[in-house]
Amino acid sequence: MRINGKAAAPGAGTSGDAYLPEHGNGGYRVRHYDLDLDYRIGPNRLSATAVLTCVATQALSRLTLDFGEFRVSRVLVDGKPAKYLRRGLKLQVKPVRSVPSGAEFRVEIRYAGNPKPVPSRWGDIGWDELTDGALVASQPVGAPSWFPCNDHPGDKASYRVNVATSSPYLVAVTGNLVSRYQSASTTRWVFERPEPTATYLMSVQIGRYEDLALTGSAWVPETGAEPRGVVQRAAVPPRLRRPFARDFARQGQMMDALEGWFGPYPFGEYVVVVTDDDLDDPIEAQGMAIFGANHVDGRRTHERLVVHELAHQWFGNSLTVADWRHIWLNEGFATYTEWLWSEVSGGESTEALARAWYLRMRAKPADVTIGDPGVGRMFDERVYKRGALTLHALRGEIGDPAFFALVKAWAEENRHGTVTTAQFVTAAESYAGRPLDTFFTAWLDRPALPPL
Numbered sequence: 001m002r003i004n005g006k007a008a009a010p011g012a013g014t015s016g017d018a019y020l021p022e023h024g025n026g027g028y029r030v031r032h033y034d035l036d037l038d039y040r041i042g043p044n045r046l047s048a049t050a051v052l053t054c055v056a057t058q059a060l061s062r063l064t065l066d067f068g069e070f071r072v073s074r075v076l077v078d079g080k081p082a083k084y085l086r087r088g089l090k091l092q093v094k095p096v097r098s099v100p101s102g103a104e105f106r107v108e109i110r111y112a113g114n115p116k117p118v119p120s121r122w123g124d125i126g127w128d129e130l131t132d133g134a135l136v137a138s139q140p141v142g143a144p145s146w147f148p149c150n151d152h153p154g155d156k157a158s159y160r161v162n163v164a165t166s167s168p169y170l171v172a173v174t175g176n177l178v179s180r181y182q183s184a185s186t187t188r189w190v191f192e193r194p195e196p197t198a199t200y201l202m203s204v205q206i207g208r209y210e211d212l213a214l215t216g217s218a219w220v221p222e223t224g225a226e227p228r229g230v231v232q233r234a235a236v237p238p239r240l241r242r243p244f245a246r247d248f249a250r251q252g253q254m255m256d257a258l259e260g261w262f263g264p265y266p267f268g269e270y271v272v273v274v275t276d277d278d279l280d281d282p283i284e285a286q287g288m289a290i291f292g293a294n295h296v297d298g299r300r301t302h303e304r305l306v307v308h309e310l311a312h313q314w315f316g317n318s319l320t321v322a323d324w325r326h327i328w329l330n331e332g333f334a335t336y337t338e339w340l341w342s343e344v345s346g347g348e349s350t351e352a353l354a355r356a357w358y359l360r361m362r363a364k365p366a367d368v369t370i371g372d373p374g375v376g377r378m379f380d381e382r383v384y385k386r387g388a389l390t391l392h393a394l395r396g397e398i399g400d401p402a403f404f405a406l407v408k409a410w411a412e413e414n415r416h417g418t419v420t421t422a423q424f425v426t427a428a429e430s431y432a433g434r435p436l437d438t439f440f441t442a443w444l445d446r447p448a449l450p451p452l
């Protein structure tokens with residue numbers, strides 16, 4: 001059954017996001033995703049059922065989901081077959097009966113196909129085949145490459161993800177592993193992600209990985225002692241085990257340092273995945289970070305990236321931007337955490353790093369306003385470094401006690417929520433005890449670099 005022709009209700013097929021209006025949809029929010037995936041690695045073949053529990057924010061005669069190029073074999077709304085129509089990266093669904101405003105409803109979609117990443121201005125993003133396995137790295141638009149969703153960072157939901165694949169492979173999903181069943185050749189892995197999570201932060205990692213357990217700063221064998229505190233694990237190609245052990249040996253200390261600055265780690269587990277292939281950049285997912293083989297050399301060359309990705313668990317993942325224009329709240333904090341870590345781990349001082357980066361930023365064209373950089377410059381280096389410099393300048397402006405009280409309260413009070421720059425400015429002013437509009441206007445809303 002298919003819808004004939006007509007466009008969706010106004011607003012139903014757009015999130016209204018100024019940067020990525022084609023991702024995300026109006027009219028409803030998703031509370032929970034239940035994803036059952038069967039994946040065959042050799043042929044890169046996915047057969048799946050997704051059940052979305054949603055709430056209508058207006059009366060809905062139809063709704064739109066973000067979804068990749070899969071063959072859809074069935075769509076049910078509240079158990080009844082619904083009409084549907086594919087249009088580019090959108091799936092329009094027309095229930096038999098309109099959903100009243102405020103009502104909870106379930107959409108079930110059965111689909112199959114060869115998952116492939118979503119083409120974007122930043123390259124191909126999402127579900128990607130590896131030489132021997134698969135990975136998902138979705139920031140910012142890759143989630144529809146593997147499940148139907150409301151692909152907007154402001155619509156966070158809980159998840160249950162069930163993946164069945166060939167038994168010799170290790171599967172890591174952004175969530176707590178709750179069960180694992182092995183039959184002759186297939187293993188079914190079940191993960192639960194109870195915390196509200198943005199679609200772009202959900203990930204599946206499949207490879208011939210060794211499963212390493214890390215508690216505190218010491219490695220223990222798989223059969224070792226009970227983990228205490230946050231469960232920290234890693235999925236690593238066996239050939240990289242030794243250099244990995246050295247490069248990530250201080251992750252437990254980083255965890256302690258970051259909990260000291262930002263309050264309790266937001267999730268039950270932290271899983272590091274190192275793919276056997278090279279990756280351009282490491283990437284954060286919920287309770288997970290993904291590195292390429294090229295980021296591991298046994299000499300801690302990329303330790304700043306280890307702490308950067310860990311910092312995103314607070315800034316980006318627990319506190320998620322309400323829309324993409326606030327991206328400096330993710331990248332500025334993650335970059336500033338690199339500088340804080342450098343100082344406490346015996347490297348260059350935060351002040352020296354800030355001075356050095358200030359000079360480098362000053363030598364670049366002053367044509368980015370980091371409070372609203374524009375979609376083309378969301379991931380510009382200046383958003384990262386000047387974002388960190390903004391925090392360092394704020395620290396100088398309000399003093400260490402107020403600054404560190406602010407960042408801890410910011411992380412704790414907005415835990416598992418969504419955030420905007422305006423909220424951060426309000427929080428900073430309450431810790432400063434005075435207006436900071438001149439300060440923030442200069443740092444966030446003007447392209448010229450203010451004095452440090």
Ligand SMILES: [Zn+2]
Nearest residue numbers: 308312331334
């Ligand atoms: Zn980052």
